[in-house]
Each structure stands twice: as structure tokens, then as C-alpha cells.
Amino acid sequence: MAAINNMIRKYGALDPVFKQAEYAQIPMAVVGIVMKFFQIVISIAVGLAAGCIPVVGYNIGAGRKDRAKKLFTLLLIAEAATGAIALIIVETFPRQLIQLFGSANESPYYTDFAIRSFRIYLCMMIPACIDKGTFIYLQSLGKALSSTILSMLREIVFGVGFALLLPKFLGLDGVLYSMPVSDMATFIIALIMIRLTYRSLTKEDMK
Numbered sequence: 001m002a003a004i005n006n007m008i009r010k011y012g013a014l015d016p017v018f019k020q021a022e023y024a025q026i027p028m029a030v031v032g033i034v035m036k037f038f039q040i041v042i043s044i045a046v047g048l049a050a051g052c053i054p055v056v057g058y059n060i061g062a063g064r065k066d067r068a069k070k071l072f073t074l075l076l077i078a079e080a081a082t083g084a085i086a087l088i089i090v091e092t093f094p095r096q097l098i099q100l101f102g103s104a105n106e107s108p109y110y111t112d113f114a115i116r117s118f119r120i121y122l123c124m125m126i127p128a129c130i131d132k133g134t135f136i137y138l139q140s141l142g143k144a145l146s147s148t149i150l151s152m153l154r155e156i157v158f159g160v161g162f163a164l165l166l167p168k169f170l171g172l173d174g175v176l177y178s179m180p181v182s183d184m185a186t187f188i189i190a191l192i193m194i195r196l197t198y199r200s201l202t203k204e205d206m207k
Helices: 002-012 026-061 065-092 094-100 108-121 125-140 144-165 172-206
Strands: none
Touching: 002 026, 002 144, 002 172, 026 065, 026 094, 026 108, 026 125, 026 172, 065 094, 065 108, 065 125, 065 172, 094 108, 108 172, 125 144, 125 172, 144 172
């Protein structure tokens, strides 16, 4: 968030519209709202995954790796559904979402940037929710190192890296694209971890 805020401040000052003093606070205010909505959705994703932890622990302890694997499948489906619902909302009703935060008297620049921000910044909600569910599920299997590595890749390597890199080529829009690009890059790695997790649980079932 610190990296994103710094890039918004830097490249917003270079934007033809937002470099004007009367509009200078718009990018920061809008992205703050978008981040808040993102955190609400991710909180749901975290809750779904956290609720699986005691169930996974019980079944692993009982030697029922098959149940742990089925629960993983259900979790991934639930996470994808959560992300899909959030995606439909932000892509279909961005104006209504902004109005919830009191934009009725704001300038057209505010509304236009807010709509664009919601649609770009949150366009990868499905992979983002699956990523978060995978991180937490790996913890429930005792794979803390794998979970930590994935989380650090998402938040620091990709999250900060793309937030610093993309604006150099895309300007202020590059800040918006940094979130979905980070989520997608993490998702590619998460898919590998998901496959390995299924394989390990299947091997345990066969023993």
C-alpha cells in the first residue's frame, strides 16, 4: 500500500488533470476506496479458508487425506465464486459503488477515474481470492514455508515490484494495473502449488 500510494502521488502529479491543485487528491481518495472494497472481499476469502483449518487438521490427524482433498476442492470453488461475484459487482456497478462513498457532488473527473479504477484494479478478483485461499490451506497442512513464500511473492516481489515498474510505462494507469498483474503472476505459481498439494494428498491416500 505504501508503494502504491507513493506511485499515485508521483504519477498523479504528472497527469494533465490531476496535477491541478483542485483535483490533486482524487487519485489517492479513489484508490483508497477501491482498496477498502478489495479488503472486504479478501476478508471473506480469508474467512472461508480459515474456517477450513480445524476441519483439515482433524481429518489429517485421523488419516483421512481424502476428506482433506475434497475440502480443498470445495474451498477453491467457494473462493472462485466469491471472486466471481465481486468481479461482476465491480465491472457492472462501479458507479453505484462509488456513490456509496458519497461521490454525488464530486467532479466528473472523480467519477470517471473511480469507474476506471474499480474495473482495472479489481479485474483479477477470482485469482486473488483463490491465491488467498491457497495460502491459508497450505498453512493448515503444516506447509508454512510454502505459504509464506507465496505470500511474500505476492505482497513484496510482485506487489511492490509491479507498482514501481508499470507506472514507468503506463503512467498513473500503471499503478492500477499493478494489482491485477501481481494477482495473476501469483496465481500462476499458486496453480503449481495446488497441483502439488493434490498430488501429495493423493499419494497419501494410496499408502
